[in-house]
Amino acid sequence: MNERLKSIRKSLSMTQKDFGAELGVSRDTYASYESGRVIPNNTFIQLMCSKFNVNEEWLRTGDGEMFIKTKRTTLDELTASYNLNDKEKAIIQAFLDLSPHGRAGVLEYVDKLVGSIAGSAPSRDEQIAQRIADTNKMIENAAKESIKQ
Secondary structure: OOHHHHHHHHHHOOOOOHHHHHHHOOOHHHHHHHHOOOOOOOOHHHHHHHHOOOHHHHHHHHHOOOOOOOOHHHHHHHHHOOOOOHHHHHHHHHHHOOOOOHHHHHHHHHHHHHHOOOOOOOOOOHHHHHHHHHHHHHHHHHHHHHHHO
């Protein structure tokens, strides 16, 4: 377990002193956990897992992933990957918190908004229908040309 404790702390880029302080123990106490001299008690383990989204099974046995993926951590990863500002992050979070019906309503509104900005661009169905009509005309013209010859 001591090596896994060290891995967690390092993955969070924290010093022993800072990590221990976040969990209410001194640097020396935490260092004794990492060195394996002392096994942390259940209260400490549960607090650490809760505070840092650590998978308790992984911490105790090494099975599974180090961290538990939550909606919040997934959004934090997106924020980092796409360099989102607080407002952009809040918009995405608000959208994700909607019911499926609410999200569908927002998407419908955005589609209408984009259509009005683009000068009432045809819908996807209208575009497909137009392509079919164009293809039919092309076939008719080709047939007429082949009859002439």
